[in-house]
Amino acid sequence: MSDNEVAGHARSRMEGAFQPSPESGPTPPSQIYGHFSDENPEMVQFVDADGNRLETNETNAPYAQIVEEMTSEDARIIYRDLVLVRRIDAEGFALQRQGELGLWPSLLGQEAAQVGAGRALRDHDYAFPGYREHGVAWCRGVPPENLLGMFRGVNHGGWDSNENNFHLYTIVIGNQMLHAVGYAMGIAADGDMGTGDPDRDAAVMAFTGDGGTSQGDFNEALVFAAVTNAPTVFFVQNNQWAISEPNEKQFIIPPYQRARGFGFPGVLVDGNDPLATYAVAKDALDKARSGQGPTLIEAYTYRMGAHTTSDDPSKYRSSAEVEIWKEKDPIKRMRGFMAERNHADEEFFAAVDAEADEIAARVRKACQEMPDPELPTMFDHQYTEYHPLVEAEREEFLAYHAGFAEEGGQA
Amino acid sequence: MSGTRLSLAKGLNAGLRRAMEKDPKVVLMGEDVGKLGGVFRITEGLQKDFGDHRVMDTPLAESGIVGAAVGLALRGYRPVVEIQFDGFVYPAFDQIVSQVAKMHARSLGHLKLPLVIRIPCGGGIGAVEHHSESNEAYFAHTAGLRVVTCSNAADGYWMMQQAIESDDPVIFFEPKRRYHERGETEIDEGGTPELGLYDARVVREGSDATLLCYGPMVKTCLQAAEAAAEEGCNLEVVDLRTLSPLDLPTIMESVKKTRRAVIVHEAQTFVGMGAEIAARIQEECFYHLEAPVLRVGGYNIPYPPSRFEEEFLPTLDRVLDAVDRSLAH
Numbered sequence: 001m002s003d004n005e006v007a008g009h010a011r012s013r014m015e016g017a018f019q020p021s022p023e024s025g026p027t028p029p030s031q032i033y034g035h036f037s038d039e040n041p042e043m044v045q046f047v048d049a050d051g052n053r054l055e056t057n058e059t060n061a062p063y064a065q066i067v068e069e070m071t072s073e074d075a076r077i078i079y080r081d082l083v084l085v086r087r088i089d090a091e092g093f094a095l096q097r098q099g100e101l102g103l104w105p106s107l108l109g110q111e112a113a114q115v116g117a118g119r120a121l122r123d124h125d126y127a128f129p130g131y132r133e134h135g136v137a138w139c140r141g142v143p144p145e146n147l148l149g150m151f152r153g154v155n156h157g158g159w160d161s162n163e164n165n166f167h168l169y170t171i172v173i174g175n176q177m178l179h180a181v182g183y184a185m186g187i188a189a190d191g192d193m194g195t196g197d198p199d200r201d202a203a204v205m206a207f208t209g210d211g212g213t214s215q216g217d218f219n220e221a222l223v224f225a226a227v228t229n230a231p232t233v234f235f236v237q238n239n240q241w242a243i244s245e246p247n248e249k250q251f252i253i254p255p256y257q258r259a260r261g262f263g264f265p266g267v268l269v270d271g272n273d274p275l276a277t278y279a280v281a282k283d284a285l286d287k288a289r290s291g292q293g294p295t296l297i298e299a300y301t302y303r304m305g306a307h308t309t310s311d312d313p314s315k316y317r318s319s320a321e322v323e324i325w326k327e328k329d330p331i332k333r334m335r336g337f338m339a340e341r342n343h344a345d346e347e348f349f350a351a352v353d354a355e356a357d358e359i360a361a362r363v364r365k366a367c368q369e370m371p372d373p374e375l376p377t378m379f380d381h382q383y384t385e386y387h388p389l390v391e392a393e394r395e396e397f398l399a400y401h402a403g404f405a406e407e408g409g410q411a
Numbered sequence: 412m413s414g415t416r417l418s419l420a421k422g423l424n425a426g427l428r429r430a431m432e433k434d435p436k437v438v439l440m441g442e443d444v445g446k447l448g449g450v451f452r453i454t455e456g457l458q459k460d461f462g463d464h465r466v467m468d469t470p471l472a473e474s475g476i477v478g479a480a481v482g483l484a485l486r487g488y489r490p491v492v493e494i495q496f497d498g499f500v501y502p503a504f505d506q507i508v509s510q511v512a513k514m515h516a517r518s519l520g521h522l523k524l525p526l527v528i529r530i531p532c533g534g535g536i537g538a539v540e541h542h543s544e545s546n547e548a549y550f551a552h553t554a555g556l557r558v559v560t561c562s563n564a565a566d567g568y569w570m571m572q573q574a575i576e577s578d579d580p581v582i583f584f585e586p587k588r589r590y591h592e593r594g595e596t597e598i599d600e601g602g603t604p605e606l607g608l609y610d611a612r613v614v615r616e617g618s619d620a621t622l623l624c625y626g627p628m629v630k631t632c633l634q635a636a637e638a639a640a641e642e643g644c645n646l647e648v649v650d651l652r653t654l655s656p657l658d659l660p661t662i663m664e665s666v667k668k669t670r671r672a673v674i675v676h677e678a679q680t681f682v683g684m685g686a687e688i689a690a691r692i693q694e695e696c697f698y699h700l701e702a703p704v705l706r707v708g709g710y711n712i713p714y715p716p717s718r719f720e721e722e723f724l725p726t727l728d729r730v731l732d733a734v735d736r737s738l739a740h
Contacts, residue, residue, distance in 0.1 A: 158519040189464055380520070
């Protein structure tokens with residue numbers, strides 16, 4: 001899209017900004033914006049909705065070699081990730097409905113975006129998630145049980161970020177984008193960038209959604225990354241809905257095009273195409289690690305469920321829109337691709353399904369058996385060093401509860 | 412430098428320099444901290460000597476500065492960020508209270524955030540709006556942060572190093588109107604700090620009432636005590652130095668001795684540091700008090716245009732007036 005076209009588009013949007021829609025309910029952004037549709041020639045795709053390999057074209061050509069180098073084993077790894085992540089997510093949703101979790105932000109529909117990005121990361125890269133990145137967490141080796149604590153209310157995260165180079169979930173939208181850039185600045189300062197040693201060069205991937213692109217921190221992160229050449233890949237999962245607000249409430253120019261204004265490339269990728277997300281993410285990470293600077297990837301996808309278990313998407317979007325996206329399901333697409341290429345047999349698919357059942361049961365059991373924290377631990381870890389007020393209040397708290405015990409009640 | 416008398420600005424500069432010499436992971440960042448040395452010249456000469464990878468001029472984005480510093484700290488660095496003026500910290504407020512303060516706890520102790528956020532604070536320099544505020548209460552109210560402030564060159568020198576060595580995030584308030592006044596105290600650069608970072612100091616002993624103060628008001632209170640002494644009134648002056656945690660034992664010991672307390676700060680008194688301190692004194696020293704605990708501070712208005720600031724800020728006379736009211740009981 002040329003600048004003139006963008007400007008014209010913006011004007012037409014403003015003219016109609018407060019006009020009531022003649023139809024019932026909001027019009028899906030994909031039907032309003034040419035650049036947000038599947039037909040956008042700037043969107044990197046490798047397989048169609050049925051899994052057929054698309055021909056190499058001007059847009060996907062820079063990444064085609066990465067896809068061609070993927071083996072049957074790579075395909076099976078990605079397929080397994082997609083299925084298991086979906087199952088873990090479904091279990092999270094069910095556990096919330098059964099009262100075991102207070103909240104669950106579902107990733108349903110975004111598996112390909114997260115798995116593609118997650119598998120493109122190397123062990124010594126670092127990921128900074130929002131709060132929906134269960135698929136990235138899975139690819140990083142974070143046990144899915146670890147994700148449940150904050151949604152059950154027993155902690156605010158609690159895992160050791162440095163075990164798997166996967167930072168804690170971040171609830172305030174956009175905060176983590178700056179942490180990612182700072183961490184990447186540290187990588188550069190350590191000299192762990194551009195050495196040519198694949199075991200040393202590292203990069204950071206920062207995750208947010210389309211709503212996150214409106215935040216100041218997101219934009220400040222892009223500025224900092226650009227001027228410091230920090231090895232950062234910004235991975236925006238444009239799932240098209242920021243709770244109830246569609247893309248047109250967030251931006252006029254799509255995020256991938258915005259990157260150019262900050263001074264580095266932006267890439268639009270089909271977020272439901274796992275081969276495309278993997279290839280684009282790998283390319284961007286390779287560039288970052290080699291010192292070629294940041295990239296912003298916009299993975300165009302769709303949040304099939306609610307924003308979290310607390311909202312009701314039927315109030316703000318049409319079921320017809322959801323039906324359209326069901327046809328673009330990433331697992332169906334990957335399976336079709338694998339069948340076409342004979343990457344796996346039925347035995348493999350059955351084994352993955354069985355593994356999903358096992359993991360779901362494991363997650364459920366872990367959730368149900370997750371103990372409430374012992375009360376005095378509320379005061380733990382507030383500071384690294386002695387803090388008289390915290391210690392005084394801990395003593396006061398313990399004395400208060402000890403009083404009940406002396407009266408024969410429960411401490 | 413042994414035994415030299417410096418301005419607070421030079422003391423802070425020397426403290427930063429020593430911390431950077433001792434630990435290569437200490438990095439400075441902020442707007443104009445490089446070639447310019449900061450708008451108050453606190454970082455003067457440091458980029459020249461340590462390089463622009465350790466003294467980083469940043470984009471003009473406070474949330475970006477603090478947020479990026481969080482990432483650097485997670486990578487193993489010990490960033491010291493400069494917020495150019497007190498009133499400019501608010502764009503970074505979200506990062507400080509939502510992320511900086513909570514990172515250690517929400518990771519159940521796995522992550523440490525050794526980050527120092529320097530904020531030139533307070534008024535009295537005839538500046539335009541947003542350049543003269545005292546916003547320490549916001550940060551003292553936020554669990555997970557430590558909040559300190561210095562009042563003289565020696566404290567600036569030592570407290571800065573101690574703050575940088577702390578594994579907890581520290582908000583470091585620097586009284587900007589005292590930056591360039593030559594200090595009364597000497598700095599023994601090769602020595603050791605007299606006090607811990609979270610210790611208050613009795614800077615003048617007295618018996619009739621205690622003035623509790625910090626930052627720019629320490630000098631004002633010492634002047635008030637000298638004036639009172641000429642009239643036979645013997646005031647004790649306590650420089651709190653640490654606002655979170657408060658050094659309550661030192662405060663209580665002084666108040667129990669003098670039986671009267673006047674808290675003096677530049678910030679508005681309503682829900683300010685003085686309110687907390689007065690409440691604590693009331694809880695712990697009720698039967699020792701001869702008079703209500705009084706506060707002298709800014710009025711409950713935004714920091715006024717500078718032509719009003721001499722009336723807004725506590726002066727020697729306003730402090731003495733409060734002492735008179737205390738002694739009248």
